[in-house]
Amino acid sequence: MSVVTLTLDGRPVSAREGATLLEVCQESGVALPTLCHLDGLSDVGACRLCLVEVAGQRKLAAACVTQAQEGMEITTGSERLVRYRRQIVELLFAERNHVCAVCVANGHCDLQRLAASLGIDHVRYAYQHPALRLDASHPRFVADHDRCVLCTRCVRVCDEIEGAHTWDVAGRAAGCQVVTDLAAPWGESASCTGCGKCVQVCPTGALFEKEQAAGGMLSKHRDFLTYLKNAREKKEWLR
Amino acid sequence: MSRKRFATVWLGGCSGCHMSFLDQDERLLELVAAADLVHSPVMDVKRYPEGVDVCLVEGAVANEEHLETLRAVRARTRILVAFGDCAVTGNVTALRNCLGGAREVLDRAYLELADVTPRIPCEPGLVPPLLDRVAPLHAHVPVDRFLPGCPPSADAIHAVLLELLELPAGTPPAAAPRFG
Numbered sequence: 001m002s003v004v005t006l007t008l009d010g011r012p013v014s015a016r017e018g019a020t021l022l023e024v025c026q027e028s029g030v031a032l033p034t035l036c037h038l039d040g041l042s043d044v045g046a047c048r049l050c051l052v053e054v055a056g057q058r059k060l061a062a063a064c065v066t067q068a069q070e071g072m073e074i075t076t077g078s079e080r081l082v083r084y085r086r087q088i089v090e091l092l093f094a095e096r097n098h099v100c101a102v103c104v105a106n107g108h109c110d111l112q113r114l115a116a117s118l119g120i121d122h123v124r125y126a127y128q129h130p131a132l133r134l135d136a137s138h139p140r141f142v143a144d145h146d147r148c149v150l151c152t153r154c155v156r157v158c159d160e161i162e163g164a165h166t167w168d169v170a171g172r173a174a175g176c177q178v179v180t181d182l183a184a185p186w187g188e189s190a191s192c193t194g195c196g197k198c199v200q201v202c203p204t205g206a207l208f209e210k211e212q213a214a215g216g217m218l219s220k221h222r223d224f225l226t227y228l229k230n231a232r233e234k235k236e237w238l239r
Numbered sequence: 240m241s242r243k244r245f246a247t248v249w250l251g252g253c254s255g256c257h258m259s260f261l262d263q264d265e266r267l268l269e270l271v272a273a274a275d276l277v278h279s280p281v282m283d284v285k286r287y288p289e290g291v292d293v294c295l296v297e298g299a300v301a302n303e304e305h306l307e308t309l310r311a312v313r314a315r316t317r318i319l320v321a322f323g324d325c326a327v328t329g330n331v332t333a334l335r336n337c338l339g340g341a342r343e344v345l346d347r348a349y350l351e352l353a354d355v356t357p358r359i360p361c362e363p364g365l366v367p368p369l370l371d372r373v374a375p376l377h378a379h380v381p382v383d384r385f386l387p388g389c390p391p392s393a394d395a396i397h398a399v400l401l402e403l404l405e406l407p408a409g410t411p412p413a414a415a416p417r418f419g
Binding site for chain 1: 321324327328329330331333334336337338339372374375377382385386387389417418419
């Protein structure tokens with residue numbers, strides 16, 4: 001295995017060739033905020049919360065989709081980065097109707113946790129209050145687009161782990177939404193296996209089990225991802 | 240040292256934040272021993288007074304009376320605190336914004352869903368007209384401090400009051416702050 005050496009917040013670190021900057025940070029004990037990233041799924045750099053500064057590059061780089069290279073000098077917590085991360089989370093809140101008080105994920109929500117960790121106590125941007133659809137056509141699950149942050153974890157888990165590819169993304173900009181099949185109601189989806197993996201990986205209350213009250217989805221189980229991935233790639237079930 | 244003048248105000252909210260305020264229980268006695276409560280929905284004062292040091296404002300700005308009250312509070316208060324999620328984000332009160340403007344909301348509530356005598360309430364001077372959009376406090380006036388939560392815990396309220404009213408330090412709240 002080839003190894004590259006780079007500088008992380010002024011500290012020399014080594015990483016295996018091909019590792020992402022996010023992996024380097026995680027292995028070096030540097031905490032980077034993430035939202036679309038989930039161990040066990042591919043990375044797409046959708047949320048931009050893991051932005052880092054790379055010396056010599058004008059643009060910021062999303063750590064989850066940037067490979068570590070020899071001699072890179074990375075900064076992870078500059079004032080500029082923290083400012084952008086706060087703006088990103090505030091804009092996510094402003095974009096849709098994240099009403100924590102009536103959300104099943106209240107108190108167990110990755111977005112809410114991020115806001116608290118970034119010291120956000122109010123949103124400086126005008127709330128958009130779009131009129132969005134709630135899809136309760138599935139017998140067991142509900143999709144509430146008011147709470148979706150378009151991280152696409154549901155899309156990736158359904159494609160990469162379950163292999164059904166029921167979820168996808170439709171529309172652009174403010175009109176962008178996750179959809180099942182060809183934007184048909186979830187309950188009418190021919191491809192959905194009803195496995196619930198999408199519900200488990202959703203960082204907010206956008207996908208939830210029916211009959212949950214506000215704050216009712218106490219925990220989500222994400223460990224199954226690495227379990228299934230290891231089982232397939234390392235053929236652990238065959239041993 | 241002169242006694243601090245302290246107030247609370249209730250705009251477009253459910254009063255849950257005031258219930259949580261009352262949940263401070265015996266700590267309320269410390270509060271009134273150290274500061275004068277000069278205006279609150281729990282007392283009978285009609286006009287918001289001048290020269291208030293700290294005011295907790297619950298609820299979002301949903302109608303013209305709210306906006307008028309908020310502007311008066313801002314003009315007469317040194318430290319204005321957005322008290323609870325409706326004041327901080329709009330929260331449940333702002334859910335009506337998804338329906339559109341005030342006219343759409345009134346039509347939906349009083350005409351489309353009416354069983355008998357469909358009529359939009361209109362009593363000039365008595366029923367304040369709705370604003371087109373519900374908004375958090377800081378959309379209309381500068382806010383000095385945000386106290387999120389639906390409702391904020393009594394401990395969190397007490398911690399903020401201790402600090403802002405410069406009361407003797409009490410026990411810090413156990414729960415970490417959270418947004419929403």
